[in-house]
Amino acid sequence: MKRIILQACCLLLFSWLFAHRASAQQADSVATLASRIDSLLKYELPAGAHAGLCIYDLTAGRMLYEYQADKLSRPASTMKVMTAITALSQQGIDEPFRTELWTRGRIVGDTLKGDLYVVGGFDPELDETDLKELIGGLTKRGIRVLDGRIVGDVSMKDSLYWGTGWLWDDTPSTFQPYLSSLMLNKGVLQVTLRPAERGLAARVECSPASTYYTIDNRTRSRTSAAGPLRVDRNWLENGNCVSLRGNVQSAVTRSLNLFDSGRMFMHVFVERLQEAGIRCMSVADSTRESIASAYSFGELPHDSLAVRLARHETPMQTVLNVMLKESDNLNAEAMLCRAGVLATGKKRVSADDGLDAMRALIRKIGLNPSHYRLADGCGLSHYDYLSPELLVAMLRYAYSRTDIFAPLYKALPVSGMDGTLKYRMGYGTPAFRQVHAKTGSYTGINALAGYLKTKGGHWVAFAIMTQNALSARQARAFQDAVCESLCSLPFE
Structure with missing residues (x-):
């Protein structure tokens, strides 16, 4: 009996010594990490730049490193992380983005007698192939003649086609789209x-x-x-x-x-109707003026007479993947509107409805939304102001919810592999394929926020925000060096 007790005591002592040694090694690793990042801040940060960092060990449940973590900075496209998590936290987000054809008329032979409504659902991925598929829904019903108006319903969103603070002289750049609930x-x-x-x-x-x-x-x-x-x-x-x-x-x-994406959609839609062999009684010929006079805009009355004729759906994950991996601004604004629709239950939304949902989530995770400035969903606005602390708090919340984390993690760019991180932290570096994070940059601004895995298998949420860095290359090198240091951490 004494021998068993002695063995148990020895085992407990050995376990305590092992745990104490492991804890001491982890403490040494964290201290080494802090010293390494301090050195990077001192010597690798671009001249004249400022930085804020927040790094949290999700596996151990502790903060690894903070430097001006509450400092407000312009997030650029890391704002899309905020939008993605806000949208994914809404019930019903898995529903696809839809573009639909409706009527309140009736089909007589091969003729639709009544108005045809094209109802926009802010699908940012709809292309010409999808448009032909949508029109194919009419031909499958035997419709060859439209005897009525062709009406675009863009009532899902207000008429503000740019986000607050977007720069007027960035048009006609493709990264600054004209927003509408009908997009082609x-x-x-x-x-x-x-x-x-x-x-x-x-x-x-x-x-x-x-x-x-x-x-x-x-x-x-x-x-x-x-x-x-x-x-x-x-x-x-x-x-x-x-x-x-x-x-x-x-x-x-x-x-x-092109200016006025809603009109662009409707104009091409009428032309593709004709190409599909559907005659529009309101179109006299194929001139631009005749096509333009054949369509108008209005709202579909939702009553017992309304019948859906066709629809096209784009999965939410598809929109999210392009939004984060390719940093697509239109997809981010579509996702912000979707969050607003789901949060309010309203049919007509504005960007403010989505931003209100974001503020509600910020309160839910224990921070004060009045301490930040939220202007849009994609980060194009120079009015956006966030902190590394806020970004990491949102990432921690997402990590705690499998239903949010799974689609988010899948959509984030992967270091050395795809998206906006395809050519960063590549093969041969400790961070290769270990960083899933969103980039953010425009003149003077460079940021990176997301998740990574350490050498020892720990999950880490991090946000690095550099401001006033005129050399984007140097700013990215600084961020990559921080991530490589984190991925090299050995403790388990």
């Missing part, structure tokens, strides 16, 4: 130019092909004297005259946004 190809026109014989105008192909815009082609093929290629539109007048100037040496594709 993200409201973007792709222009492909191919050189013809030397000195002649280049050949032009556009997608989507449409009379909604006009092309003024004054390019020259393989003629260096024509100057560099310029593709622009008369955006100061909110026009859609696309001007092509300069030398086309080889095939090249340029993209730009």
